[in-house]
Amino acid sequence: MPAAAVVVVLAAVGSADAAAGPVLKERPAVAGAATQGSRLFVSHGSWSGAGSLRYSYAWYRCDTMGRHCRFLRGVDNRSHTLGENDVGHTLSVAVRAxxxxxxxxxxxxxxxxxxxxxxxxxxxxxxxxxxxxxxxSTVRVDTGRWRPKPSAFVFQWARCNAELRACKAISGETRDTHDIGAADLGHVLVAIVQARSGATSRAVFSTATELAVAGGGAAQPAGCGPSLTTAPAVAEVLQQGNQLTGSVGSWSGKGTITYTYSWYRCDAAGAHCKRIHGATRLSHLQSARDVGHTLGFAVHATDSAGTTTAYAALLGPVAAAGATLVSTGAPAISGAAAAGQTLQVSSGSWSQPPSALGYQWQRCNPNGRLCTPIAGATASSYVLTADDSGHKLLAVVHATAGTAAQDAFSGAALVAAAAPPAGPSNSAAPTVAGTVEQGAQLTGSAGSWTGSGTIAYGFNWFRCDAAGAHCLSIHGATKPTYTQGAKDVGHTIGFAVHATDSAGTSTAYAALLGPVAPASAPLASTAQPTIAGTAAPGQALQATGGSWSQPPSAVGYQWQRCNANGRLCVPIDGATASTYTAAAADTGHTLLVVETATLNGVQQAALSTHTAVVP
Incomplete structure (x- = not known):
């Protein structure tokens, strides 16, 4: 089912390459772990068209921001097993109906x-x-699911094109919410969520919004429609052979509002939902295929301005025709849905009085789907924690009567998202000094900060690849100084400062250093190259050479385009002079230059400090 019950804008998700053909109703979605060796699967989404529909698939390998995508030859079915060549890249898949x-x-x-x-x-x-x-309006991203459980998250919002690719980071948008502004119009929005667990961090893309469109007092574009005031609901006896009847909820709109309906069959966790063919009425007769599944119900409300879709809470699982214990009324949740508050679930209604009841609370996405059990939450009440913020919570009630047993999903409660923790404000970024060579000591400075009362500092050193990607925290390296070891040779080094005051903790990063030279190398960087000039499209930037352990006989340059933190850098084609004029393609990125020094046939590279994000 769609990722959120929001206004459906068909033009936002279909490519403009076809004037006639099927109409997209639900965007394709990819499932699977984004890890080498795992298999990704794409669903074709939901379409309407003339007669039977056929689907074909095309997979693309892109850079870390969804740019420079290349078609993967021979990968033309619904699945793709991730290989070594995919590591460090994003993947895109197109479905043609x-x-x-x-x-x-x-x-x-x-x-x-x-x-x-x-x-x-x-x-x-x-x-x-x-x-x-x-x-x-405001959009919000959840953190997804990770293993092991992360200790912290960092967010970066980005604007992408209508094909959900070619994304550019939005300067300063580093919270879990983003307010849609004029600059977003005509783009889809994603969040890059970086999770940190112990000594490790990793970033992934979120799902994308529809195309951002004008709202408020502006003329409503196609796709805007009625506003929902009361969610749809379903009257139920959850058993094969019984009819479910939905209600449309309450809506307001322009003129007459008409309604259409969709029913979905999902797995027992409310995931892998598929539209039930032909189930387009207000009622649905439960069949043998529904037994053991949960069911979803959607209302599509249309007025003169467009169409809006909303969803009822999941129902189920559906009992078999001969079952003696059947849910006749969904359990209900009461209580304030905010961290620290207690929720209570009722037992629901059953075809006969249960002799025993069990409970399992589950944490779901904002649509009440894709639910996972909460460890230890097996009572009729549950105290909400910070981990629940931004999720919907429901309880599965397990009823027993004699030898019969049956589960029933409760309605879902949306937990208010906690505000991101406040903390000190960084006014001058951390820096690192020292010779970038095995055996030499690097010394970091905390930079400049303002905050509430006394500020305490913590430190982390990271080992990254030569492009500033795949960074891993170096075990035990938590002081402002770090002595480079054999494992660092050929790698870049990162330094982070965690500043804490009475309001919370904030993190800032120094520019990457490296690559690290081996011990006793004839050439080693003793001070980073720097960049002068204004980082804006059309403006010239000038690289100033760094310092070396002895004067090189020649130097060369390669400019690189990086993310907003000066990481995940890729070379810019043809940019090999000491000067570079920033281009429109650099917008949303930082820039740095790699200076390569040569002496007696030996070469050593050094990364410069990076620019500010190009506006």
């Missing part, structure tokens, strides 16, 4: 960047974005 009138193409959200085999932290479920992408 064809009917008798023509064909239409739509893209799934970007997946990745892909981690290498046996990552220290594994992304189990892609972060989800919820909220309506209307100007003036």
């Amino acid at each position: 064809t009917d008798s009138a023509g064909s239409t193409r739509a893209f799934a959200s970007l997946v990745g960047p892909i981690a290498g085999a046996r990552p220290h932290i594994d992304s189990l479920a892609q972060p989800l974005v919820a909220g309506s992408p209307l100007q003036g």
Whole structure:
């Protein structure tokens, strides 16, 4: 089912390459772990068209921001097993639907960047974005699911094109929410969620919004429609052979509002939902195929301005025709849905009085789908924690009567998202001094900070690859100084400062250093190259050479485009002079230059400090 009950804008997700053909109703989605060796599966989404529909698939390998995508030859089915060549890249997949009138193409959200085999932290479920992408509205991203449980998250919002690719980071947008502004119009929005667990960090893309469109007092574009005031609901006897009857809820809109309906069959966790063919009425007769599954119900409300979709709470699992214990009324949740508050679930109604009841609370996405059990939450009440913020919570009630047993899903409660923790404000970034060579000591400075009362500092050193990617925290390296070891040779080194005051903790990063030279190398960087000039499209930047352990006989340059933290850098084609004029393609990125020094046939590279984010 769709990732959020928001306004549906069909033009936002279909490519403009087809004038006739099927109409997309639900965007394709990719499932699977973004890890080398895992298999990704794409669902074709939901379409309407003339007669039977045929589907074909195309997979693309892109850079870390969904750019420079290359078609993967021979990968033309619904699944793709991630290989070594995918590591460090994002993947995009296009689904082409064809009917008798023509064909239409739509893209799934970007997946990745892909981690290498046996990552220290594994992304189990892609972060989800919820909220309506209307100007003036706020969208929110959850953290997804990870193993092991992360200790902290960092967010970076980005704007992408209508094909959900070619993303650019939005300067300063580093919270779990983003307010839709004029600059977002015509783009889809994603969040890059970076999780940290112990000595490891990893970033992945969230699902994407629809195209951001004007809202408020502006003329409503196609796809806007009625506003929901009361969610749809379903009257139930959850048993094969019985009829379910939905209610449309309450809506307001322009003029007459008409309604259409969809029913979905999902697995027992409310995932892998598929539209039930032909189930387009207000009622649905439960069949043998529904037994053991949960069911979803959607209402599509249309007025003169467009169409909006909303969903009832999940129902189920459906009991078999001969079952003696059947849910006749869903359990209900009461209580304030906020961290620290207590929720209580009722037992629901049953075809006969249960002799015993059991409970399992579950944490779901903002649509009440893709639910996972909460460890230890097996009472009729549950105290909400910070981990529940931004999720919907429900309880599965397990009823027993004699030898008969049956589960029933409760309604879902949306937990208010906790505000990101406050903390000191960084006014001058941390820096690092020292010779970048095995055996030499590097010394970091905390930079400049302002905060509430006394500020305490913690430190982390990271070992990254030559492109500033796949960074791992160096075990035990938690002081402002660090002595480079044999494992660092050929790698870049990162330094982070965690500043804590009475309000919370904030983190800032120094520019990457390296690559680290081996011990006794004839050339080693003793001071980073720097960049002068204004980082803006059309403006010239000048690299100033760093310092070396002895004067090189020649130097060369390669400019690179990086993420907002000066990491995950890729070379810029043809940019090999000491000067570089920033281009439109650099918007949303930082820039740095790699200076390569040569002496007596020996070469050593050094990364410069990076620029500010190019606006």
